[in-house]
Amino acid sequence: MSNSDTGPAPGPVLHIQDLNHSVRDRALFKDLRLTVGAGESVAITGPSGSGKSTLLSSILGLIKPHGGSIRVAGAEVTELRGRRIAELRSETIGTVFQFGELLPELSPLDNVALAALLSRSDRAGGYRRAQELLDELRVPRAETTEELSGGEHQRTAVARALINSPELVLADEPTGSLDPDATARIADLLFDLPRRRRCALVLVTHDVEVAARADRVLRLEAGQLVPVRAREVAEA
């Protein structure tokens, strides 16, 4: 769990061991393993229905896998309950999904500041940091997020993911609803995060050009994460 008093926990940010999970008698994960360190990016590809989103949900503690261990910043996600898993999600993990999952009737500023306030930040400090992040990510001021372009919307989602300085950022098809220009800009932004903020990034995508920008590309097949070589990414 994030701990601003003592700094990040030693060891990998994400450490998954022997993960097993089945859906409707189909094994999605078979002794799956994954280790991601601070400052590292990993792209996960794989056929539709192979379990990529389920893997992210498991890391977030939204799904309880049938077996195995998932440690985020040293905390065993599979054993956390109630308030403790909510705290881990809000303080240690930032998420960016395909449609940003913002509250459409709120302004970009309110959307981002809300994530800080839910993590017990003081109101003035939360709003100040939210505006700084939105300025840094060049999101224009707006009454509601419905007024934003697709790219601006996703940059707001990235700002919201970053507001609590997470150690781990999970992105699920973050460019899936964007045109090629906006895709390239959001990919720039996301792959810059591990370098600039020393967080770990795990990004699920079908876009081979986006995936190829990660430090490592892994393909979820037959229940395990298999390394993909650079040439295979380009040819996929």
Ligand SMILES: Nc1ncnc2c1ncn2[C@@H]1O[C@H](COP(=O)(O)OP(=O)(O)OP(=O)(O)O)[C@@H](O)[C@H]1O
């Ligand atoms: N809540 C659920 N109840 C039952 N089955 C589910 C549930 N969520 C997902 N599944 C099934 O689990 C399998 C994996 O789904 P998941 O969404 O993780 O795949 P994915 O690799 O992310 O697919 P895509 O690339 O299409 O998004 C699918 O067969 C799906 O139908």
